[in-house]
Amino acid sequence: MKLKHAFMLAASALLSAAAFFGCNSDGKSGAADAPAKAAAKTKPLVVYWSWSETHNTKIVAEMLQQKTGADIAVIEMVTPYPNDFGGAAQAGQRDLQQPKAPAIKDMNLDISKYDPIYVGTPIWFSTFAPPVRTFLQSYDFNGKTVALFCTHGQGNPATFKYLADAKAAVPAINYFPEVFAHKGTEAANAGPALDAWIQKVSAK
């Protein structure tokens, strides 16, 4: 009995020491890791593109920025799509047929400072708008989580194609598996659903 007691005392002392010195399962010192972790501290980033007069995706993007304390950046095209629906639709369809189009302006982003990175688009032809694909192709997201969000006209199924097409365009990216989707005309009411999704992204 005494022997068992002594053994338990010794085991508990060892556990306390391990906790104090920050040893983890692979035996590396947590104290030594601390500066590296501090240096790797990142901030969320919200990036979006929005086209319509009501700027539904912009509304959700700005809400996300407020709720997460993120930095925010807007994707701008070198040659913007026309303002009329017919012209924009024609140009968007043309660009979707090309693997890498259209050109976007340099955003001067240091992606290494950010994680996660929220990327928003209006759904066009059941997928992302082409400038958003160009953005995903333009930066190195190695080691980052990219969480996609969108606004749409009618149907959620399009959001699955957004994820599938983003994966096809840039397979190397670590995409958060759930795309946040909200009806464009109800963008201003996205708050509660957005809160729930942000929690899931933050818990990744």
Ligand SMILES: Cc1cc2nc3c(=O)[nH]c(=O)nc-3n(C[C@H](O)[C@H](O)[C@H](O)COP(=O)(O)O)c2cc1C
């Ligand atoms: C060219 C074009 C194509 C669209 N295609 C779809 C579509 O396939 N499915 C859908 O649900 N909404 C579609 N929409 C509607 C937009 O996704 C929706 O209005 C969105 O909220 C607009 O966002 P924005 O205001 O940020 O541009 C389309 C809109 C445009 C202009």
